[in-house]
Amino acid sequence: MRLLLISNSTNAGEAYLDYPKKELGDFFKGIDEVMFVPYAAVTFTYDAYLEKVQARFSELGIRVRSVHREANPALAIMSAKGIVVGGGNTFRLAQMMQREGLVEAIRLRVTDEGIPYAGWSAGSNMACPTIGTTNDMPIIEPATFHAAGLIPFQINPHYLDAHPQGHAGETREQRIEEYITVNTNVYVAGLREGCMLRLEGDRLSLIGPRPMRIFRWGELPREVxxxxxLGFLLQQPLEG
Amino acid sequence: MRLLLISNSTNAGEAYLDYPKKELGDFFKGIDEVMFVPYAAVTFTYDAYLEKVQARFSELGIRVRSVHREANPALAIMSAKGIVVGGGNTFRLAQMMQREGLVEAIRLRVTDEGIPYAGWSAGSNMACPTIGTTNDMPIIEPATFHAAGLIPFQINPHYLDAHPQGHAGETREQRIEEYITVNTNVYVAGLREGCMLRLEGDRLSLIGPRPMRIFRWGELPREVxxxxxLGFLLQQPLEG
Structure with a gap:
């Protein structure tokens, strides 16, 4: 299986999708066309989203098609050479991907046929067993919290240590501690901005300038x- | 109908449930016992939660019972003189309240019989039509996003203007703009920390040291x- 799971599209103050460009180019080497899933977009159009992504991928010599322009999105996934799932709102993305039958199609192509899958932010959440470690607002109810389950652990993208001063809401670490209290058998990987995880077969690598924070019920959080x-993250959890 | 919907239990640096104590005392005047719903607690026990809340309510001369100690939680709601729903994780709260049949019981008692309902944070989310404007992590999947619907608008508790510097994740305002883009017929009230909404019959009042930010699709955000x-918030939205 081949995955590139990116924390965030864009670092603050940088151009869209700029920092992961080199890794995306390396990951999709030899592939001249990918199928894009733009459904996480909420406050801008799918066309505008496609245009932004195509602009960056053009620099890599890759043509981007988008499922929203296909008569049958699931069928388009079935013939894709590579799959790219963009960020935005995870609940909207899950609801639309489930409605269009993309979750099953992607799982089949990526796990059985080795088609490369790259996602960022919500697109990384959708590679997890569930959307339960998203940071997004639940603006719409998906059919289920189950996602594609391409990996057996949860990613928390945009993982953040800071907390607004004087604010009483939960820190990110407290939110993840709530998650592992209710979901005791799964690892959560706090993937900081500017970082990504790349899976090639059974080898999982962290790429980026910051460590990643690992959470699991009954263990102290730790940095990798x-x-x-990172092989421990790939072990299938026992039923918990 | 009588509601007291509080943004947050505790202001940073203050004692638990201290700042809304006076308003809670005024709201429950003449009532010597309330029924508490502790199900939003995740990383601490329901007993510990009850103890913390009882400590504060004791200063008001009010005995706190908790549904988690009742053989039949829904039946306990049916005989409650007042209802208090505490904060924590909104998804966990919704899942448990739905499982125990508390949503319908509370709706009946509060809307038909005028039993006073006070909630903070997740407890305020549960008074809304849906849990769609919570800030919490979706650590568990509730049966539905529908909440008690005691009010026809959505509250975003802990509403926050600040954003961690250098972080690329969405601001709170951006998240709510996503919500109203998908839910075009409903108001969202950004209730800042230290503030609460009190409903007495058809009169809705904002209480606290800060303005409240109002969002609706097609309108510029504005402060009240x-x-x-605030009567405009109480109008039933058209089907959208």
Whole structure:
């Protein structure tokens, strides 16, 4: 299986999708066309989203098609050479992907046929077993919280250590501690901005300038670094 | 109908449930016992939650019972003199309240019989039509996003203007703009920390030191202040 799961499209103050461009180019080397899923867009059009993504992928020599322009989105996934799922609102993305039958189609192509899957933010959430570690507002109710389950652990994208001063709401770490209290058998990986996870077969690598924070029920949170062995994240959890 | 919907239990640096104590005392005047719903607690026990809330309500001369100690929680709601729903994780709260049949019981008692309902944070979310404007992580999947619907508009508790510097994730305002883009017929009230909404019959009042930010599809966000007429929030939305 081949995955590139990116925390965020864009670092603050940088151009859209700029920082992960080199890794995207390396990941999709030899592939001249990918199928894009723009459904996480809420406050801008799918056409506008496609245009932004195509602009960056053009620099990599890759043509971007989008499922929203296909008569049958699930069928378009079935013939894709590569799959790209963009960020935005995870609940909207899940609801639309479920409605259009994309979750099953993507799972089949990626797990059985080795078609490469790249996602960022909500697109990384959709690669997890569930959408339960998204940061997004639940603006619409999906049919289920189950996502594509391409990996056996949860990613929290945009993982954040800071907390607005004087604010009484939960920190990100507290939110994830709530998650593992209710979901005791699964790892959560706090993927900081500017970072990504790349899976090639059974080898999982952290790429980026920051460590990743690992949470699991009954264990103290800990940091892992690029180069560390992340094989423990790929073990199927026991039923919990 | 009588509601007291509080943004947050506790202001940063203050004692638990301290700032709304005076309003809670005024709201429950003449009532010597309330039924507490502790199900939003995740990382601490219901007993511990009850103890914390009882400590504060004792200062008001009010005994707090909790549904988690009742053989039949829904039946306990049916005989309650007042209802208090505490904060924590909104998804967990919704899932448990739905499972125990509390949503319907509370709607009946509060809307038909005028039993006073006070909630903070997740407890305020549950008074809305849906849980769609919570800030919480979706750590567990409730049966439905529909909440008690005691009011016809959505509250975003802990409403926050600040945004961590250098972070690329969505601001709160952007999240609510996503919500109203998908839910075009409903008002969202951004209720800042330290503030609450009190409904007495058909009179809705904002109480607290900060204005409240109002969002609706097709309108510019605007601020309302304590003393302003908030009747527009109580109009039933057209089907959208």
């Amino acid at each position: 670094n690029p180069g560390d062995d | 202040n304590p003393g302003d007429d």
